Amino acid sequence: MPASATKSLRVAVLADSDTRWKWGALTARRLTPAAAEVRLDGYLLRGRATPTARQLQEVGVHADSLSEVTGVEFLHAMSQEPYDILVLALVGGGVQAMLHGLRDAWGTGPRPVVVTGYVGVVYEKLADGLLLxxxxxxxxxxxxxxxxxxxxxxxxxxxxxxxxxxxxxxxxGGAPYSGEHEPYTVVFAAQPSVPDNRRDRTYLLDRLIRHARTHPEREVLLKLRSKPGEHTTHIEELPYQKLVQGNDVPDNFRLVYGHMGEVLDRTDLLVTVSSTAALEALHRRVPTVVLTDLGVREALGNHHFTGSGCLASWDQLDAGHRPAPDEEWVARQGVATDGSYETAFDAARERIATLLDRAGGLPPLTPYYTPETAPGYLPGILARHHLGPDGAPLPGAPTADKAPGPVRQIVRRAARGAYRHGVQRVAPVIRRMGEL
Known part of the structure; x- marks a missing residue:
């Protein structure tokens, strides 16, 4: 391993939601050698899904510093602060905008190694997301x-x-599943945007409650990602907390929040439509079911699990079905149940060490999309982050170096709350009126 692997490293992570902060910060930790002294600075991109303090606490990943920024403010910080590694934990358009903005900010000067990726299962927009x-x-x-x-x-x-x-x-991570708990615990891992309509979400909730009634000896938990008013990676127009209101639920049915790993500690059967929680459960060999009740469809993402041995319906689960995952499928999905997880990041660490030791530094960033290759697509992506076609900040773009004052913070919170109210309350009403 090159000598740079054991020196002090400065790492920055830019994230746009709670789940991407979790992915980005944990990825940053795993990309740095255990022997290195690492300073981790977190930047949260200001937007509709900027995580709340509660969400950050639930994620449980801490940084040496954490600040909320606009895209242009972040680019300004990167032009001033010397980092060794930068992790972009953003949606595809955000990554593309930052790559062009960073290319402009750094020019031909020294720059960190830039890393990006996906927070979970990639089941849609493969080409679009990758090229971005x-x-x-x-x-x-x-x-x-x-x-x-x-x-x-x-x-x-x-x-x-x-x-x-x-x-x-x-x-x-976490301890492998070692046998049934008392009581036997079934967990449904909810997703903010899958399924995306009231009928299907109500159906899943009703079946979960029915399962609790059918098996009163079991504890049945609805694991939720966020509380009403909070946003995560995807917009949640119809949170289960609201759908369950007014329902007569049995005593063995509960809503739970918290770290997914801690919930899996007491799980005997993990049920989901297509959540990444399924991979977490499979890694720990917790029995896992991906539901087929709403079909096996690309729009749901459960098509990703064909061949896994995990596909089943609520009727089968009510009757006592226990899934048996296909070991070959599990191995190809990076679940690493064979003990190889500890070495999963070795190749990435070695590549970063090589890049950090590169004589003469790293060349400018070279995204595939340019004003020449995508003149009808790229400018719009950059403009959403107040950047021009060359990646430079547009006139009037926010460039403040300091934290916003109290009045500005109140206005932002009010605007964000109004947006979330519109998404979760007003938009569904308008949609229903349009169906009349």
Whole structure:
């Protein structure tokens, strides 16, 4: 390992939601050698999904500093602060905008190694999301399956695929499942946007409650990602907390929040539509079911689990079905039940060490999308982050170096609350009126 692997490292993470902060910060920890002294600075991109203090506490990943910024403020900070590694934990458009903005901010001068990737299962917009992430030094793939797909996309459009680096999800862990608990506990891992309509979400809730009534000896938990008014990676128009109001629920049915790993500590059966929680459970060999009740469809993301041995319906679960995962499928998905998880990030660490030791420093970032290759697409992506076609901040873009004052903070909170109210209350009403 190069000498740089044991020196002090400064790492920055830019994230736009609670789940991406969790992925980005844990990835940053795993990308740095255990022997290195690491300073981790977190930046939260201001927007509709900026995590609340409660969400950050629930994630449980701490940084040496944490600040909320606009995209332009972040670019200004990067032009002033010397970092060794930068992790972009953003949606694809955000990554692309920051890559162009950073290219402009750094020019031909010294820069950190830039890393990006996905927070979980990649089941939609594969080409779109990947090409928006192209230009980072490392594009992390959470499994061998994903690495093969990523390289195929890049090579298929003539883009450099050398950045694709196989790792694993950074938040896998916990003790392996050792047998049934008392009481036997069934956990349904809810998702903010899957399914995306009241009928299907009500159906899933009703079936979960019915399962609790059918098995009064079991504890049945509805694991929720966020509380009403909070947003996570995806918009949740119909939170289960509101759908359950007014329902007569049995005593063995409860809503729970908290760290997914802690919930899995007491889980005997994890049920979901397509949540990444399924991979966390499979890693620990917790019996896991991916529901087929609403069909096996790309829109639901459960098509990703074909061949897993985990697909089943509520009728089967009510009758006592226990899933048996396919070991070959599990191995290709980076779940690492064979003990290989500890070495899953070795290749990425070695690649970063090599880049950090590169004589003459790193060349400017070179995203696939440019004003020449995507003149009808790229400018709009950059403009959403107040950047021009060359990546430079547009006139009038916010560039404050200091934290906003109390009045500005109140206005932001009010605006964010109004947006969330519109998404969760007003939009569904308008949609129903349009169906009349």
């Amino acid at each position: 992430r192209h230009g980072a030094d490392l594009v992390l793939a959470n499994s061998r399956h994903d690495a093969d797909r990523f390289r195929a996309v890049y090579e298929g459009v003539g883009a450099d695929a050398s950045s694709v680096t196989e790792v694993a999800l950074p938040f896998l």
